[in-house]
Amino acid sequence: MQDDARSVDGAHERSPGASDELVEAVGKFGEAVEYIERARGHLYSLHQLIGHADLLLDEVVDGLRATGHDDLATQVHDELLGANVLPGRWTFQIVEEFDDGYYAAFTALEKRVRDETMLGRRHVFEAEMKQRRRTHGRPGHEPAPDRT
Numbered sequence: 001m002q003d004d005a006r007s008v009d010g011a012h013e014r015s016p017g018a019s020d021e022l023v024e025a026v027g028k029f030g031e032a033v034e035y036i037e038r039a040r041g042h043l044y045s046l047h048q049l050i051g052h053a054d055l056l057l058d059e060v061v062d063g064l065r066a067t068g069h070d071d072l073a074t075q076v077h078d079e080l081l082g083a084n085v086l087p088g089r090w091t092f093q094i095v096e097e098f099d100d101g102y103y104a105a106f107t108a109l110e111k112r113v114r115d116e117t118m119l120g121r122r123h124v125f126e127a128e129m130k131q132r133r134r135t136h137g138r139p140g141h142e143p144a145p146d147r148t
Contacts, residue, residue, distance in 0.1 A: 007128050008131050015119045022117055023124055030110065047095050054080075057076060
């Protein structure tokens with residue numbers, strides 16, 4: 001590929017006939033997936049944080065009992081230990097529902113759009129932006145790791 005090409009490499013070239021508007025729209029969908037991935041990571045953080053907090057309650061109950069606060073220990077044990085965080089659900093169930101529902105639908109549709117419009121290529125918009133913004137011929141501005 002010539003250094004004056006539109007994209008940094010063939011793996012990130014736009015499909016033949018793809019307009020700037022299409023490349024931008026598909027790029028926005030890819031960006032939306034990145035936000036969904038971040039949200040998913042936060043959901044997994046919630047899952048782990050709630051799980052850890054629940055396990056700490058064992059020590060809370062033991063500490064309360066050991067210091068003569070049986071009534072409080074019983075209340076913490078009965079009301080919080082192992083309680084659902086949403087009606088009928090622990091966080092693992094929330095994560096599974098999210099993964100199998102919204103997340104799966106979102107990522108599958110983004111892949112279909114990319115497959116049908118950009119020959120499955122990812123980050124076409126960003127690759128073209130990199131090609132426009134880099135200083136051609138300058139060290140540290142190479143289009144790809146194996147190219148100068």
